[in-house]
Structures are given as C-alpha cells and as structure tokens.
Amino acid sequence: MRWQWKLGRFAGIDVFVHATFLLLIGWVGLSVWLDGRGLAAALRGVAFILALFLCVVLHEYGHALTARRFGVKTRDITLYPIGGVARLERMPERPIEELWVALMGPAVNVVIAGILLVYLAGAGSLGELRAWDLTSGSFVSRLLVVNLTLAVFNLIPAFPMDGGRVLRALLAMRMEFVRATQISAAVGQGIALIFGFIGLFANPFLLFIALFVWIGAAQEANLAQVKHSIGGIPVARAMQTEYQTLAPGDTLASAIGAVLAGSQHDFPVVEGEKVVGVLTRDALIRALSKEGQNAPVSTAMRRDLPEVDSHEMIEQALTRLEEAGAKILPVVHGGRLVGLITAENITEFLMIRSALRASQAATRQ
Numbered sequence: 123m124r125w126q127w128k129l130g131r132f133a134g135i136d137v138f139v140h141a142t143f144l145l146l147i148g149w150v151g152l153s154v155w156l157d158g159r160g161l162a163a164a165l166r167g168v169a170f171i172l173a174l175f176l177c178v179v180l181h182e183y184g185h186a187l188t189a190r191r192f193g194v195k196t197r198d199i200t201l202y203p204i205g206g207v208a209r210l211e212r213m214p215e216r217p218i219e220e221l222w223v224a225l226m227g228p229a230v231n232v233v234i235a236g237i238l239l240v241y242l243a244g245a246g247s248l249g250e251l252r253a254w255d256l257t258s259g260s261f262v263s264r265l266l267v268v269n270l271t272l273a274v275f276n277l278i279p280a281f282p283m284d285g286g287r288v289l290r291a292l293l294a295m296r297m298e299f300v301r302a303t304q305i306s307a308a309v310g311q312g313i314a315l316i317f318g319f320i321g322l323f324a325n326p327f328l329l330f331i332a333l334f335v336w337i338g339a340a341q342e343a344n345l346a347q348v349k350h351s352i353g354g355i356p357v358a359r360a361m362q363t364e365y366q367t368l369a370p371g372d373t374l375a376s377a378i379g380a381v382l383a384g385s386q387h388d389f390p391v392v393e394g395e396k397v398v399g400v401l402t403r404d405a406l407i408r409a410l411s412k413e414g415q416n417a418p419v420s421t422a423m424r425r426d427l428p429e430v431d432s433h434e435m436i437e438q439a440l441t442r443l444e445e446a447g448a449k450i451l452p453v454v455h456g457g458r459l460v461g462l463i464t465a466e467n468i469t470e471f472l473m474i475r476s477a478l479r480a481s482q483a484a485t486r487q
C-alpha cells in the first residue's frame with residue numbers, strides 16, 4: 123500500500139495525493155471550526171488550502187513540461203502536506219537544460235501572482251495588499267502573497283529547493299559537474315545551519331526545514347559523487363556473467379525450481395539467442411497465484427525492458443534501470459545475451475574498486 127490516491131491524469135502525467143495531505147485539510151478545517159468561527163469559515167479555510175495546492179501542482183507542471191521539452195519524462199506528481207514532488211525519470215545532463223527545468227517551477231508562481239495582481243487592480247482593491255500577511259485580506263490577495271512566497275522560498279539556493287539546482291547549473295557552466303554540486307551542496311548546508319540557528323530561537327518550523335534542507339543537500343552531493351566515480355567504465359566490467367536463463371515455453375514450475383535451486387531471483391527469457399523478456403521473482407509469484415504452475419513463462423515475463431550493450435557505460439545502465447523502474451536488465455552484444463546488470467552489481471563493483479584503490483594507496487606509503 124503506497125498510501126496515495128490518483129487524482130487524475132493531465133498532459134500525460136498521473137497526479138497523486140498522499141494520504142497525509144488529507145490530515146492537513148482536516149486539521150485546517152477543524153482548527154478554524156473549533157476556533158468558533160463557524161462552518162462557513164472552516165470551508166473557506168479548506169478552499170484556500172485547495173487553491174494553494176492547485177498552484178503547487180501547476181508549479182510542478184512547470185518543471186515537468188519544461189523537462190519534456192528536453193526529452194525527459196515525468197513518472198508522476200504527488201502532493202504532500204509540505205508541497206508537491208514531480209518525479210522526473212532523470213535530470214537533463216546539460217547545465218542550461220537543468221537551469222530551465224529548475225526555473226520554470228517558480229516562474230509559474232510568479233505568473234499566477236501577476237494574474238492575481240491584474241485581477242485585484244481591475245477590481246480596484248489593490249489596497250488589500252498593503253496588509254501583506256496570510257491571516258487577513260481577501261482570498262485573492264492571500265493567494266497572491268502565497269504564490270510570491272512559494273517563488274521566493276523555492277529559489278533559496280539550497281538543495282532540494284529549485285534554487286539549489288539553479289546554483290548548481292550556473293556553476294556547472296564554468297566547472298566540472300561534481301565540483302559544482304559539492305559547492306552548491308555546501309552553500310545549501312550553510313543556509314540550513316542559519317535556518318536552524320534562527321529556528322532555535324524564533325520558529326521551530328524553521329528547524330524542521332533546516333533538517334530537510336541539510337539532508338537534501340547531502341543526498342545530492344552523494345549522488346553526484348557516485349555518478350562521477352562510475353564515469354567511463356563499460357558495463358562489461360560490472361555485469362553478472364554466471365546466471366541461468368529460461369525459455370518462453372518453460373512452465374512456471376520450472377522457473378520455481380530455478381529460483382529455489384540458486385540465489386538468482388530474476389531470469390532473462392531467451393528464444394534462440396535473442397532476449398525476449400525478463401521474469402522477475404515478483405512477477406513469477408503474482409502469475410502463480412493467478413495462472414497456476416503449468417502456465418508458460420511467456421505469460422508472466424516482462425517484455426518492455428530496455429537492453430544495455432556491454433560496451434555502453436555503467437552510467438547509461440543506471441539511467442536505464444531507473445527509467446524502466448526495473449531491478450535488472452539484460453546485457454547484450456551483437457544481438458546475443460552476454461550478462462545481467464543490477465543496481466546491486468554496480469554498487470558491489472564500486473565498493474570493490476574503492477577498496478582496491480585504498481589498498482594501493484596504503485602500499486605506496
């Protein structure tokens with residue numbers, strides 16, 4: 123159970139709402155109502171939160187649709203009480219593209235604020251804006267303030283905020299990607315420290331944000347490090363070369379035999395020398411309960427998995443694993459299956475490599 127529900131599909135992207143989001147709606151409605159301000163005020167409070175989150179969804183679409191222009195798909199958009207998350211299949215590689223993807227989210231909020239400003243001016247009620255806070259003023263003026271706040275907050279130059287990506291993209295135009303990430307992660311953690319310090323004395327909510335920013339910055343720096351350390355290594359050096367295969371006509375019973383006999387969980391399905399699919403353990407178990415053990419492997423195997431060439435770089439294999447949402451991919455060369463690659467494989471390979479390097483460094487001393 124992922125504790126989220128699908129709201130709908132817009133522009134080819136599924137939008138989900140996380141269960142905890144309902145807690146926020148309930149909390150806002152209930153606290154206004156318990157305040158003795160009546161049912162109408164409670165409904166207005168809830169309507170405001172919904173309008174706010176509509177703006178958050180549009181912000182995420184700003185990222186997603188810009189990424190699409192650069193050929194990067196978005197898996198889905200999920201709404202959490204702290205905001206929205208658009209899961210891109212990957213980040214675009216060129217700094218200028220990452221810059222645009224990062225900027226177009228906050229840009230959406232600026233545009234919304236602009237439209238609301240024009241509306242307020244048209245209605246002759248610009249005076250409401252002088253109050254500049256969230257607890258007073260009309261629905262429209264509060265929504266305007268919130269959109270500007272979203273734009274400014276997201277542009278703080280700290281991961282995982284959009285501003286962190288903007289900073290990294292700007293730095294990456296002048297230096298190496300890893301170095302750019304390390305510098306922007308350090309800036310982000312510096313800002314997190316300041317937030318945390320202010321939070322200690324002023325607002326506990328800032329402490330929470332500080333923690334969130336600190337972890338986000340550290341994660342991004344790690345990811346860049348991994349990407350860097352696998353650069354230029356061909357898949358052939360890290361793939362598994364000892365494995366069993368199945369044929370599409372084999373029964374699920376024989377697949378069970380293969381799972382139980384060894385430590386392999388996922389099997390490439392091969393016809394002649396050509397890979398026609400992959401049977402994962404999860405798919406096998408699902409198929410067993412539906413079709414029984416005499417059904418052929420071809421009914422349960424996944425056919426849409428991409429392949430990796432053994433001469434391609436590990437980086438590409440990782441990207442393709444991520445894009446396909448798969449644990450395992452067949453490695454081919456010259457139309458023949460030559461190995462299997464998993465994220466675990468790659469991690470093992472990197473661990474061994476860094477241990478070897480450390481021992482070389484030790485013997486040199």
Ligand SMILES: [Zn+2]
Pocket residue numbers: 181182185227228276284
């Ligand atoms: Zn954003």
